Amino acid sequence: MLRLMEHRWWLCFLVVVATTSSSLADDASGSLADAQALARLEQQARLQQDRIELLEQQLVAVQGQTQDAARVEAVKQQIREVLSEQEFREGLMPSMMQAGYEKGFFIRSSDDDFLIKINGRMQFRWTHYDVQSRNRYLQPRLEKDDSTGFDIQRLRLTFSGHVFSPDLTYYIQLRTDVDTGYDTRLRDAYVNYKFSDAFQFQAGYFKTAALQQRLTSTGDLQFVDRSMVHAVFDLSRNIGVRFWGKLFEKRLEWFFDVTNSFNGAGNRTITNDPPELDGDPGLAFRLVWHALGDDPGKDLKVESDIEFHESPALDFAFHYAFNNDEGDQSTTEIPFPIPRRANGVGGFGLTNTNGLQINQFGFASAFKWQGFSARGEYILRIVDPRRAGRQPFASWWLMTQQGDTTVQQGAYLQMGYFLPIPGLEKKLEAVARVGGISALANGRECAWEYAGGLNYFIHKDKVKLQADVTKITEVPISSSGSSMANVNDQPLIFRVQLQVKF
Secondary structure, eight states: OHHHHHHHHHHHHHHHHHHHHHHHHTTTTOHHHHHHHHHHHHHHHHHHHHHHHHHHHHHHHHHHHHHHHHHHHHHHHHHHHHHTSHHHHHHHSOOOEEEEESSSEEEEETTSSOEEEEEEEEEEEEEEEEOOSEETTTEEEEEOOOEEEEEEEEEEEEEEEESSSTTEEEEEEEEOOGGGTTOOEEEEEEEEEESOSSOEEEEEEEEOSOOHHHHSOGGGOSSSSOOHHHHHHOOOEEEEEEEEEEETTTTEEEEEEEESOSSBSOOOSSOSSOTTOOOOOEEEEEEEEEEEOSSTTTTTSSSSOTTOOSSOEEEEEEEEEEEEESSOSSOOEEEEEEOOOTTSOOEEEEEEOTTEEEEEEEEEEEEEETTEEEEEEEEEEEEEETTSSSSSOOHHHHHHOOOSOEEEEEEEEEEEEEOOOTTOTTTEEEEEEEEEEEEESSSEEEEEEEEEEEEEEEETBTEEEEEEEEEESSOOSOBTTTTBOSTTOOOEEEEEEEEEEO
């Protein structure tokens, strides 16, 4: 600032000297020229003075900013030191919870160490089960009536999230279904720890990693319910552990399950049951290759292409399941063929897998693109009676008198397409399915399923109305979900279902 003041005095001095010199040198030039020169010098002096004052103001501002920055940094350091004390920090800023809706109602801690998400689903169904007046297979003189009515087929409440870390997740589902007489029961309950994408560990009660349709939620199905083939070869839910992971940028998923048995949670380690009950586990392995798709593992989670994939999504899957059933409390129900007599009486019978060794293989695929979807599955089951002819006799051997290895197989194919009707784009989907099974033992017995329907998506798949009609040539197994009432019926089944889920 002192230098600027000195410059100002020197400039004033130069102005005076210049003025005087100009007056002496140009005295003869006249007063007009002197006046003009003087005016120019005065203007220059004023401009120089303005620039000097501007520089002074900038200098003061810079000095002030430097002092303010130093003060701010000092205050920040003091705040850091105070907040480093945990008791003061917790007292000043208590942990806050977040709540809202994001694919379910949720409550989350501010540090994201804890999360609980609540989801629900209701499926309200009308069914008309039209059977022939006579069942000509097992009881040809038995009169049977059609069945028509309403059911709350499924009512589910799900709790999921993580505890202590996003890597430790949990899932609990309660069911209040028509199958349980509307009593509330446990449907799923497991915890999962993620060591990495490639390796995770799961323990509890969960779906067996086998059939493609079993691993698809009933809220994401293309038809009102799963197929006849699924009902025959399903391994349901079981208690045990799972090792699984995702490899090669999540393009390849692998699963390995070790469970008490197949088809239920009834098996317990310590019971007062007869000692001949076995402790052999059920084993299941599944491998899925997400060959195409932008979001591997999620592209084909829902059967219908409600996302209208711009690029194709394609999966291939394989599963293998093994169980040596020497007396499980919960056991798989399987059909066997009853040889037909001359009068045509025959058909399917049902038995359990006690005394049998089961090897099951499956191949599945699914595809989506621009509103079109297709999926199919083939299953091969090898039945080996290990207690044929020796006590305690296998129920299968008592029913069939067949002690050698038997092969059962089944397959289905289904497709869907959103109809390009003006005003109903991405709303109305037409679906079709065909499937069949073959059960071999003392001959051959087959059953076929033909189905078609329409889906109307009111609010995507959260609120949708479904209607379908199914023809089954001969029911091989009873299943409430698949609307098959009695073995050997030949029904024509009409169903309409409203689904609401959140």
